[in-house]
Structure formats: C-alpha cells, structure tokens
Amino acid sequence: MKTLSHDRLAVALLGEADRFGAAIAGAAPDSRVPTCPEWTLRDLTLHVGVAYHKSAAIILSRPAAYVPFEAVTIDEPPAFAGLGDWLRDGAARLVAAVTEVGPETPTSTWTPDRRAGFWTRRLTHETVVHRADAALTTGAPYAVDAELAADGIAEGLGLVSVFSRLQHPALDRTPLRGTGETLLFHATEPDVAWLARRTPSAVEVSDEPAAADVVVEGRAADLLLALSGRLAADDTRIRVSGDAELFRHWLAHTRF
Structure with missing residues (x-):
C-alpha cells in the first residue's frame, strides 16, 4: 500500500484534532480513561x-x-474547557510549520526518519488512536476513514520494525525478534495485508501476503485499534486464526 500523501495526512490531522475536541467537549476532565487508566481525560x-x-x-x-x-518550551495550556480549541490550534500550527519548511526538510525526530513530514503522519495516527481513548471515556461517536486506518497500521508496523533493530529505552521492540515466526495482518476494508517476520536481528515487514503462523483479520479501523491495544485480541470484530499466543505476545510488546 502506498503511503498517503502529506497533503492528505495534513487534512486528516486537522479533522482528527477537530473531532477529538468535539469528543471531550463538556466532559469531566478528571474522568479516567479506560484504555489508559493511568491518565485522566485532561492528561x-x-x-x-x-x-x-x-x-x-x-x-x-x-x-x-x-x-x-x-x-x-510552549505556552501554558488553558483550562480544560479551552483544550478543544487549543488542540485545533496546535494541529493547525503543526501543519503550517511543515508546509513552511517543506515535508522533506530535515528536522529533529525520535526515529531514523528525520523529515518534517514525519510529524504530520505520526501525529495524525497518534490522534486517531487517542481519539478512540477519548470516545471510550466520554461516549462520543467514533469512526475512522478506512484508508487512513490502513496507513496507520502500515506506519505502526514500520515503527515496530525500526525499533526491533534498535535498543531504544522507551520504544524497545527487540523482544519481538525471533526465529522466523510470521504474522499476517489482513485488513478487509480496504483489502490490504502486511506480513511481519520475526528474525534473529529484527522484525521484517512487507506488504506481500503469504502463509503465516497466525493470521489476524478485520476492517482496517478495527485492526488498527486491536494492534494499538484498544480492542482485545478476542474481540469479535477481529478474527484470529493459527497461533493465537503468537499474536498475544506481539500485542504485549507493541503498545505505544
């Protein structure tokens, strides 16, 4: 699957920030987030x-x-009632910053991808997942564009591959190295799949479907939430065939 363009991701980021702001409007700031229980909605x-x-x-x-x-250093965030607009403003500032310098311009990031456009893609998908957290907390409606969700899966698997090679103190994925075990993640809407192979030195990810030790299937929106730990491995929206324990091990070592 081809990565979504920066322009498409920029539009998506602005929309996701707006929907996040709507999801928290009028909610109690101290509400516990069920999928991130160490955080309140304000956190x-x-x-x-x-x-x-x-x-x-x-x-x-x-x-x-x-x-x-x-x-x-940034300005102090406003009180909770103003955080929705603060979110929208922050997303707009980010899009404007990347547009000003150009998405291919080198900048500071925490991955080997040093392009400014990294931040647009990363924070779009960060928002997609955390908007699910907000919606689960407040009861707001939640839906995600299928192509955007598929791009989020691809981006997340790419990060797993990168950090399975590196020993990063906060994002260590080296426990996912293996001896050839394979996991196939198949999004049914849109129809796209990724094969993750656990080698002794790294997790190798390709978009060439093949037989695998475990196959995990579902709509891209549901598969994204499962891979980010927002849906349980046995949720009925996800179908797991083959070595389910291999999938559970993957989930235990990939949550951001």
Missing part, C-alpha cells in the same frame, strides 16, 4: 496537544541536531 488531551505544539516549535526552529521534547 490524555494534554499528551496529544503538547505533541502538536512542541513538534511545530521544533520544526520552525530548523534544528541541526536532535531536540528532545523536554527541552522545548
């Missing part, structure tokens, strides 16, 4: 919004070296 919203505002600031500073989020 969840700040997590997303801070990423928008800080990544935009980093991009516009045109850094020559890595800049950790902790080193970036």
Whole structure:
C-alpha cells in the first residue's frame, strides 16, 4: 500500500484534532480513561496537544541536531474547557510549520526518519488512536476513514520494525525478534495485508501476503485499534486464526 500523501495526512490531522475536541467537549476532565487508566481525560488531551505544539516549535526552529521534547518550551495550556480549541490550534500550527519548511526538510525526530513530514503522519495516527481513548471515556461517536486506518497500521508496523533493530529505552521492540515466526495482518476494508517476520536481528515487514503462523483479520479501523491495544485480541470484530499466543505476545510488546 502506498503511503498517503502529506497533503492528505495534513487534512486528516486537522479533522482528527477537530473531532477529538468535539469528543471531550463538556466532559469531566478528571474522568479516567479506560484504555489508559493511568491518565485522566485532561492528561490524555494534554499528551496529544503538547505533541502538536512542541513538534511545530521544533520544526520552525530548523534544528541541526536532535531536540528532545523536554527541552522545548510552549505556552501554558488553558483550562480544560479551552483544550478543544487549543488542540485545533496546535494541529493547525503543526501543519503550517511543515508546509513552511517543506515535508522533506530535515528536522529533529525520535526515529531514523528525520523529515518534517514525519510529524504530520505520526501525529495524525497518534490522534486517531487517542481519539478512540477519548470516545471510550466520554461516549462520543467514533469512526475512522478506512484508508487512513490502513496507513496507520502500515506506519505502526514500520515503527515496530525500526525499533526491533534498535535498543531504544522507551520504544524497545527487540523482544519481538525471533526465529522466523510470521504474522499476517489482513485488513478487509480496504483489502490490504502486511506480513511481519520475526528474525534473529529484527522484525521484517512487507506488504506481500503469504502463509503465516497466525493470521489476524478485520476492517482496517478495527485492526488498527486491536494492534494499538484498544480492542482485545478476542474481540469479535477481529478474527484470529493459527497461533493465537503468537499474536498475544506481539500485542504485549507493541503498545505505544
């Protein structure tokens, strides 16, 4: 599957931020998020919004070296009632920043992909998943465009592959190295699949369907939520055939 264009992702990010803001409107800020029980709804919203505002600031500073989020100062977020508009503003700032410098321009990121456009794609899919968290907390409606969800699966699997090669303190995926075990993730809407092969040195991901030790199928929107730990492995919206324990092991070591 071809990666969605930066323009398509930028439009999606603005829409996702707007829907996130709508999902939290009028809700209790101290509500516990069932899929992230260590967070309140306010914590969840700040997590997303801070990423928008800080990544935009980093991009516009045109850094020559890595800049950790902790080193970036932004204005104090507003009270909870104003966080929806703050989210929307942060997403707009990020899109404007990437547009100003160009999505292919080098910048600071926490992956080997050092392009400014990394932030648009990463934070679009971050928002898609965390909007599900917000919707589960507040009871707001939730739906995701199928092609956007499929791109989110591809992006997430790409990050798993990258961090299965590297020993990153926060995103270590080296426990997923293996001896040739295979997992096939098949999105039925749209019809696209990814094969993950666990080798001794890394997880190798391709979009060439093949026989696998376990096959996990579902609509792209549901498969994305399952792979991000928002749907249980035995949820009826997901079909697992083959070595279910292999899939459970994958889930245990891939949650962001």
